[in-house]
Amino acid sequence: MRIQTLWSALLITLFFGLTACNKPSKTDSNEAKTASAEKAPKPKLKNPTITPIPAAKAIVEKPAPKPAPKPVVPTAIPKAKPPVAAQGPSPALFNPALAKLQAPTAFTVRLETTRGDIYMNVNRAWAPLGADRFFNLVKAGYYTDVAFFRVIKGFMAQVGMNGNPKVNAAWQSAGIKDDPVRKSNTRGTVSFASRGPNTRTTQFFINFGNNARLDKMKFSPFATIDARSMPVVDALYNGYGEGAPRGKGPSQGQITRQGNRYLRASFPKLDYIKRASVVSVKTAAPARAATQRPQPMAATQRTARPGPASATRAIAGPAKATERAPAKFSVTLETTKGNIVVDMERAWAPIGVDRFYNLVRMGYYTDVAFFRVVKGFMAQVGISGNPQVNVAWQNSNLKDDPVKQSNKRGWVTFATRGPNTRTTQFFINFTDRNSFLDRQGFTPIGKVTAASMPVVDALYGGYGEGAPRGKGPSQSLLKKQGNTYLRKAFPRLDYIKRARITAAAQAH
Secondary structure (H helix, E strand, C coil), X not given: CHHHHHHHHHHHHHHXXXXXXXXXXXXXXXXXXXXXXXXXXXXXXXXXXXXXXHHHHHHHHCCCCCCCCCCHHHHXXXXXXXXXXXXXXXXXXXXXXXXXXXXXXEEEEEEEECCEEEEEEEECCCCHHHHHHHHHHHHCCXXXXXXXCEEECCCEEEECCCCCHHHHHHHCCCCECCCCCCCCCCCCEEEECCCCCCCECCCEEEECCCCHHHHHHCCCEEXXXXXXXXXXXXXXXCCCCCEECCCCEEEHHHHHHHCHHHHHHHCCCCCEEEEEEEEEEECCCHHHHHHCCHHHHHXXXXXXXXCXXXXXXXXXXXXXXXXXXXXXXXXXXEECCEXXXXXXXXXXXXXXXXXXXXXXXXXXXXXXXXXXXXXXXEEEECCCCCHHHHHHHCCCCECCCCCCCCCCCCEEEECCCCCCCECCCEEXXXXXXXXXXHHHCCCEEEEECHHHHHHHHCCCCCXXXXXXCCCEXXXXXXXXXXXXXXXXXXXCCCXXXXXXXXXXXXXX
16 A cells, blocks of 8 residues: 555656646746747837938939039030020010010021921011011010811911920910911912901911911911912821811810920920021012012022022033032931931042032022932932933933942931932931842942931931832832922922032142
8 A cells, every 4th residue: 555655656756746847947937938929020100200210311422423514414405405505595585575576678587397398488568566566476486396276278387385284374475466468378378267357476377278267267377388389388297187176176275374384295296496497588568569479489498499490401401410529528417307418529429420420500409309219238329309300311321330338327328229210319228237249240339428327317208119019108109290290299208408518628
């Protein structure tokens, strides 16, 4: 019994000993608490000044002392608004009260548009108040980057709401009194738009057709479009039609408030006046100007823009193209996208350079289209817009020059139909990959300056390859019908407006 009692006591002791081993000690309890405290999410700091915001700011601010080099900023500003810089700052742009200049008796304005140049002949005797207002707006640079926002086929093309809402706000109440209607609203005439009597401000429209009914509504023409510019007017984009709310076109209220930002986002196909400038002035007596018809004004414009006189010389053909070119010279091609300067050296291709020099001096490359622009390949030009000129030059083939330069980006080369068939057409290479043309006998005669290549790259290439291989212009139809065919069927083409010798040296 004693042994059993002792054995029972020993079992009880072992039992309680094992149970006690499973209970945490004070040390174990503290460690557990610490571990659970580490695993638990840290409480959010209530005091915002303790948060790591200063450190984050330091990271952001480190580059701040090293901004983009400051010289870049001044250069970028003029590029962002080149037309405004070209016109120069004018207090009258934001203050109509300063627009007090009296217009000349007659003057010509060039509207440089996204479709090409439009020449307006203004006659102050027709509408003195309207002519004065227009003259002041042009001088102030108002018509810079301004959209033809309402173009209705068969009716008229309307323009004159500024792309800057602040400028619109300055002029919206600057109405002028009406002029008596002395000239009818016929095709090509230009009148100010209005909201009623004595509300003319800045908007004007060009009549597409005979809108004589507007005469009774007191719309007073103050100018007429030169006949040679009307194809450009006819080509203005009219796909949006009447403006809101009557149609699906732009809302004048939205233009007033948001300017060109609204137009470019919602109506990207609109055409624009890039810049307007007075290019000639006539100072005839007012009495004579009152009876003057618009046609004599075109003679003034022809002085600034070679036309028939140049064509007459070019019609003389190769028999007069006998001058020897200088050893080195430069040619400026004034195009609808900007100026392209070509450096020439007679040593590169004497026969071809002599021909090009004579064509430029004779005025051949006046109003001549880049009719074949194939992106990534080349831009081709040189068929005259005058069929008579094409007839005169069609058999004026030149012998080939040896190929001394390669057909790489920027190089200018005569086009051919085969050996010894160069006449008047030339092309500008877009890429270095055209060196394969060297083996085919295409001889470069000049090189476009690096500064002019962005203008070449911007030439309209949407029509692509010419007919019959592509959808672009047909060379045979262009030769037969000239620019009449191009402007009707391919209105977006770019043109050489004029070519001129700009620098020459007789020796190397």
